[in-house]
Amino acid sequence: MVTRRDADGAALSSVSAAGIVAMMLTQLGVRPGDRCLEIGSGGYNAALLWRLAGPEGRVTSVDIDPIVVERARACLTAAGYDEVEVRCGDGEYGAPDAEPFDRIVVTVQATDIPPAWREQLAEGARLVVPLTMRGVSRAVAFTLTDGVLVSDDYEVCGFVPMQGAGTPDSPVAALHGGQVRLQQDPTQQVDAAALDAALATPRVEVWTGVMTGRNEPYLEHLDLWLATQMPQFCVLRADQEAVEAGVVEPTWAVFGTPAVTDGSSFAYRAWRDEGSPDGAEIGVYAHGPAAESLAATLATAHQEWDRGQRHRPQARITVHPAGTTDTQLPHGYVLDTAHSRLVIAWPAPPESR
Numbered sequence: 001m002v003t004r005r006d007a008d009g010a011a012l013s014s015v016s017a018a019g020i021v022a023m024m025l026t027q028l029g030v031r032p033g034d035r036c037l038e039i040g041s042g043g044y045n046a047a048l049l050w051r052l053a054g055p056e057g058r059v060t061s062v063d064i065d066p067i068v069v070e071r072a073r074a075c076l077t078a079a080g081y082d083e084v085e086v087r088c089g090d091g092e093y094g095a096p097d098a099e100p101f102d103r104i105v106v107t108v109q110a111t112d113i114p115p116a117w118r119e120q121l122a123e124g125a126r127l128v129v130p131l132t133m134r135g136v137s138r139a140v141a142f143t144l145t146d147g148v149l150v151s152d153d154y155e156v157c158g159f160v161p162m163q164g165a166g167t168p169d170s171p172v173a174a175l176h177g178g179q180v181r182l183q184q185d186p187t188q189q190v191d192a193a194a195l196d197a198a199l200a201t202p203r204v205e206v207w208t209g210v211m212t213g214r215n216e217p218y219l220e221h222l223d224l225w226l227a228t229q230m231p232q233f234c235v236l237r238a239d240q241e242a243v244e245a246g247v248v249e250p251t252w253a254v255f256g257t258p259a260v261t262d263g264s265s266f267a268y269r270a271w272r273d274e275g276s277p278d279g280a281e282i283g284v285y286a287h288g289p290a291a292e293s294l295a296a297t298l299a300t301a302h303q304e305w306d307r308g309q310r311h312r313p314q315a316r317i318t319v320h321p322a323g324t325t326d327t328q329l330p331h332g333y334v335l336d337t338a339h340s341r342l343v344i345a346w347p348a349p350p351e352s353r
């Protein structure tokens with residue numbers, strides 16, 4: 001439920017869905033006595049943290065918006081949780097005068113891990129953060145191990161974007177009057193007008209022969225895997241209006257559908273459900289002058305995932321400070337952000353171990 005919007009109607013603050021709150025608290029694993037920091041306040045999650053940490057623990061919650069802070073304080077006091085400290089500030093910097101923390105939970109969408117979050121964690125402590133990696137959002141659970149954040153779980157999620165110093169800078173190409181959006185890496189050069197024109201050209205379709213149920217859990221890491229395989233990777237999102245009008249037919253309109261672009265053409269994943277007991281077939285729709293080759297690239301990546309990666313465990317994500325040299329990084333896909341070098345490492349196929 002959205003509780004604050006900006007002048008253009010975009011969501012700034014919301015009460016997180018109960019299922020997502022429960023999932024992230026499970027990832028966080030709060031123990032009695034833990035010192036907890038929540039970034040992004042509302043009241044409900046902070047109250048749950050306080051219940052889990054108990055009277056020996058401590059809960060600090062930081063929100064950048066004074067109106068949210070006031071409301072969260074009033075709600076917590078009314079519910080009998082006035083020992084939770086709610087403060088106004090940019091969570092990018094954590095809560096330096098209250099560190100160290102055993103548990104930090106970020107409840108706003110981040111695109112980077114600022115140094116404060118790592119520095120304010122005790123060794124062996126946990127950080128759970130909704131992190132966008134090349135447009136793909138996952139709630140990632142990390143443990144601080146020898147100064148490095150090492151993941152042990154990630155789950156699909158979506159939060160309102162971070163404001164303040166951590167405001168995302170990823171460019172979005174708005175097509176069809178803004179109802180269809182392609183989110184790219186800052187490194188990708190795209191021509192929004194050319195992509196808009198491409199959308200008006202006839203659709204190229206390719207079907208992969210890869211069958212899947214819509215809710216199979218391994219899809220949670222398929223999209224992240226694709227993001228680490230293709231330099232042209234981007235993510236397509238669309239308003240329901242555009243989907244209903246048949247302008248685009250993506251697999252996940254709101255969370256984002258894997259796509260690829262060369263800057264003036266694009267291809268994205270689609271489903272075809274013809275009632276097969278094996279589920280729906282994965283396909284690709286593409287538009288623009290390079291539609292056929294981009295469709296083939298995305299289709300081939302799905303077939304490779306089906307053959308080699310589909311039944312393997314999740315990737316291990318590690319976060320290293322920006323400035324770490326390549327030779328100091330573990331093997332894997334490296335995603336460089338302003339403050340960090342994220343390494344996304346997939347388990348090797350059994351034959352290459």
Ligand SMILES: C[S@@+](CC[C@H](N)C(=O)[O-])C[C@H]1O[C@@H](n2cnc3c(N)ncnc32)[C@H](O)[C@@H]1O
Nearest residue numbers: 013016040041042045063064091107108163164
């Ligand atoms: C999804 S809401 C938090 C929900 C809350 N944890 C609950 O219990 O329902 C996200 C919040 O993050 C806040 N926010 C955005 N950027 C922030 C930042 N840089 N530092 C702290 N809070 C921020 C927003 O003002 C918004 O209130």
